[in-house]
Amino acid sequence: MDDHPHHATDQDPDTPFDDAPSGGWGSLAGIAHVTGAARPSAVAIRILGEMNKPGGVMCSSCAWAKPAEPAAFEFCENGAKATLWELDRRRAGADFFARHTVGALRGWHDHDLESAGRLSEPLRYDPEQDRYMPVAWDAAFAEIGAELRAMVPEQAVFYASGHAGLEASYLYALFARAMGHQNLPQSSNMCHETTSVNLLSFIGTAVGTCTLEDFDHCDTIFFFGQNTGSNSPRFLHTLKAAVDRGCRVVTFNPVRERGLIEFADPQSPAQMTVGKPTRISEHYYQVKPGGDIAVMAGLIKGVLAAEDAAPGTVLDHDFIAGHTEGFDEMAAAVRAVTWHEIEAESGLTRAMIDEATGVYLSAGRAIGIYGMGLTQHVHGWLNLGMLVNLLMTRGNIGKPGAGISPVRGHSNVQGQRTVGVGEKSAHMPPDKLRALFGIDAATREGRNAVQACEGILDGTVRAMVSLGGNLVRALPDRERMESAWPKLRLTVHVATKLNRSHLVPGAVSYILPCLGRTDRDVQAGGPQAVSMEDTFSHIYGSLGHAEPPSDRVRSELAIVAGMAEATLPANPALRWRDWTANYDLVRDLIEQTYPDDFADFNQRLMQPGGFYRGNPARDRIWKTDSGRARFTTPSTMSALGQAPGTTGMTLITLRSNDQFNTTIYGFSDRLRGLKGGRMVVLVNRGEMQRLGLSEGQVVALETLVDDGVARRVDGLTVTPYDLPDGCIAGYYPELNPLVPLGYHEKNSATPAYKGTPVRIVA
Template sequence: MSDPKIPGVRDYDAPAGGWGALKAVAGALADQETVIEGGKTLLRANQPEGFDCPGCAWPDPKHTSSFEFCENGAKAVAWEATTKRATPEVFARHTVSELLTWSDHQIEDLGRLTEPMAYDPADDRYKAIPWDEAFSRAGAALKALSDPNQAEFYASGRASNEAAFLYQLLGRRFGTNNFPDCSNMCHEPTSVGLPDSIGLGKGSVTLEDFDHADLILCFGHNPGTNHPRMMATLREASRRGATILAFNPLKERSLERFASPQDAVEMATLGSTPIASAYYQVTIGGDAMLVQGMMKALLAMEAQGGGVLDHAFIAEHTAGFEALMAQLEALDWSVIEAGSGLSRARIEEAAVVYAKSKAAILCYGMGLTQHRDSSGTVQQLVNLLLLKGNIGRPGAGICPLRGHSNVQGARTVGVWEKPPAALLDSLRDVFGFEPPRVHGHTVVEAIAAMEQGRAKVFVGLGGNFAVAAPDPTRTFAAMRQLDMAVHIATKPNRTHLLVGKAALLLPCLGRTEMDMRGGVRQSVTVEDSMSMVHASRGLNPPASEHLLSEPAIVAGLAETVFGRDPLIDWGGLANDYDAVRALIAGVFPSAFADYNDRVRVPGGFRLPVGPSDRVWRTASGKANFLVFDPKGGDPRRGDPDVLLLTTLRSHDQYNTTVYGQDDRYRGVFGRRDVVFANPDDMARLGLEAGAKVDLLAAFDDGGARIARGFTLVARDIPPGCLAAYYPETNVVIALDDHDLRSGTPAYKSAPVRLRKHEAGLN
């Protein structure tokens, strides 16, 4: 459906993966000037004695594969293992004001940070300072606060378990639970919704379960771009005869067909493997209604002939079935069709496939979790599985697809703004201080606190906080009001340039680099999206002799703030990660017992997952069927001229990091300033393909939230829906527009209006 007259937009007919992937890997290595060393580095990715890929959290097959990395993982490695350096001399040539005019790609492409630096407001530049001065400035800013809750400790999912544990220990020893983290912006509805349903905010499946599933349901995710190593698993499932159903507003190439770069025959013959057996293009935000339609159809089938529902499982292991059944019986099909954007016939078709399956896995991504009622939507997915007993047996279960490589692990070891009492009690018992009990800030709440002057110091453990967050109109201004921002990072990014009164850049080692502490080569650990914990050891020389590891930086901050701490030997922990893991085991004895011994076994170990064993740690002691109770309301507010925008990541991107300007699976090359629209909507609004348009936040009274100068591209997307790239379109997503339970911003369903671009406006 591409228009050949639009520059940089053309049809892409090749499968996902294949020769296109290999060419892109070669290009990424060359672009980062790390072809030879980068190639060597890739061969150690995801190996028992190597490092864990800094990309997605998809697990490794028993962590013993000889060639287990993917295109986007290779790009992530090349981006980190680059030979480009953002030295103090580079910053001397460019003011912060000038750097702010650069693209996000250009800023990060400066390369690896090499020395600690402080912002000099008189010169508008970052300048090198020694580590002891950097720690002293950061510590002084924290100690000057009149209330510990004036500090925000942000954490990215790139941090290891060891760094994340020390980080939460630092914050709680300081006296706050303000731990806004990247999970708040992606899978927080999973962390909030699943515990009420099954007693744990994580998935229930293992990688081996995919070998036994005869049906895989894929909701709201694009694995070829966002978790590409999953494609090998889906390909194997398809080739052995499993049925795969895809539910997404846009058809994604990787869920249509895939060619494995590691399959010599497929590559030599230019062949590919079909992935999805059927594609259901649900309207944006319509997943909960779609799933309710499938459940309503299942109940009808059960009433007609029986044998569909697992009554024994429902009776023994669940609660709330009658309430759910009553709600579904009262739900009219016209409401389901309008809410899902699919016909009753198509929904019943999917329900029949599910009814006939023997073991089903349901996978979902941020296409489900970034709406106003996402926590409730996640619970509807669980309801569908519970009807047929598809949790807690081989080949069946729920599979949230986490993004960053250790976002799940950081939460497990305590980076959580709403810590359970048991965690705080355990910290008290192990360390001898009373942790704060008041819940802290999510990302959205932290930004509001900065705006209002209630948050004065920001410490960031990785990430690109302000660019990842919604509503840059407010977020950027909030960052500029801070007394101090401390950024622990491998590369510069736009958030580092949003300086307030003072700012520090503290350069850290990357996952690929050797970490020598106390004369010993250290290893760190991470948890993948299926609760497997394994070790990661870098092998490259550090990018600079001045780099410190994340655990060492966190410990250095703590030593500055607390001085000679009688309760915690921060310096000792910085030099001995085994000692850190021993403390993690002390705080979480049921999960991490014998941590150091078990993590040294190739492949690591799996944390306890109650639902896998049909152990339900809920108030009822059972898995709960939960009725969908939407609170978010209609984002369009009944206005037919309002469209819903879903934000996308391109195939040349990982989170906020933009590697390049191509998105080849969607047929976009050399640009990102496009918006995909339904042709009928374009005609209704008097617009045509190739037109320049502005996207306006639909209900923004101030009129400031506008994404300008985008090019319309006709695409097969449901009526009333638009799609454009993140983070460029974050400007139309209001800070207050989020899932009401978890606080996750509604990046995937922003109400917008389209209008012809007004030339001359910025």
């Protein structure tokens, strides 16, 4: 034990943690473990060697950038795991489903379902036998089309995960609108929709303003609620380079994540042998869940105090006067907040926040990084508003080496929005639909993920078509949703592997196996490339090289086109078969629909480092109603929608190091010093003592939101862990049943996975 008390900048040595740096030998061991489990095909070495390079496969894991001058190995532990998992030699075909009923498969763990291997033929659910049975593609398309035609268009929902490339995504969005609806929820609804909606209001852009080059010039980086080590490990190379040249990193996060503490570069012989790892965060503060608003209020108070002491030298007055509105109101509100309130809500002392303020004031160019720790809150809008406020006080938006930068999760989640997968008319311009295809798109806005779920519960949604993903498992209120799902008339899943969502079929249900990013895609026009967009708005082409799992597997684009052709009336402008034969034609359509973003799309497809589609806010052009960037006046100091009370706790959900979204590669959370089962509740030892809990005790969690629905998860093992007081943590998606469907960010309906009030029941 240390001889000084633990506080929000120290590691508690009396709880599990990993004292090794992120990266290093541990990362290589993690890759080796998945290699042994998946037994990938021999082409894996070639694919990994070319990954994230021109002419190679663009990683299907996170959305981090692919540099124009890549390293020898331009992949990380997560990317390697995702790739090897997709290159699985095992097959889940007719023989597998002949041996296992759907009822029996519901008893399997998520990890074991995906471990059955790649789906290798189209399947239709037979309720009499409770099995998925092989079906011909033409028969599947014909029945899906007949079912969709029999519905009012608004009764159908087309969901998309962040995997499908821009080409398939564009046609999917076109299919929905040609059918007559805009029910196009996407995985972004559950993670970064808070960004898409609110950042657009504040600075006129739905995405971050930074590019990869900004990290070569920034003086400081402030992290809020983002776990780089597990969620975007290639970012660590960029951070290491920034720190090595003198950039100062400050982190605010309830959990001490190894990726933002230390990093050993697996491509550095020195760091892998005798050298020391790189210390990433100069300061690391364990803020309470929901306390980021208070932290940023404290930081802004410090900036204002420094300006008061040296007028005209701290604030960027030219930027504020020439580009913004609302500064005086914001500043007055922040000045009125007391330090007592800031300390109480943040869990940090004034000295800590003053220390961080000093770093911010020392920097000429600052970047604000954030993840779902900011977006998945009821008042996530104000989390973002306060971060924008902080950056704009010193002109840190719209200049090199500065900006606001959400780190997106899935590889093409941002790109799908760019090409029309979204529930709003603005996502695919109606005038373009009319000019290109003669389609008068629906004027009624569509359903997001939460609204789609509400429609399933009340019966107004009758069909759910899923382009990838594991939606049932990813949703909040999972037990309620899983019970309601079989009431659907039609469920269609386009997928590479079996998952939990496939096991709650509607009256008519199909699993349609698709090519993965690593698979060769050969159509009538020859080999095809697909494309995606990274978190910095750069577009890349991707070419698969692996042999497909069978000759009965089709590309995502071919499946979307096949369903659309079977559903929609004949229209000579809707050339589904031509588009399937040659993806260049689809990219031409994308360019015609979004000419400012995709000029010369096909010519630039394989450009090293991708091509930048631009961002007006980066050039200080504000696409807001007023034409100015907007300061936000804080109305509360907590992002939580409901305080948990004296006996309650705030739950934050986590993803492990051996996980990507709902895909569970294994049961090690190496970077947190945890291993074994995932049914745990993490809580600090002081709170264990206060609540009368003992290590290893099995407890339940119950939701404290009073909406007439009882929510409970049993069988959780109490595990001591270094967390702030009043806070507990557990794994996503196991704890999703505790998050009410209606408990979400107020403007975007993003579920509040990082701030749900619960109680522990012994």
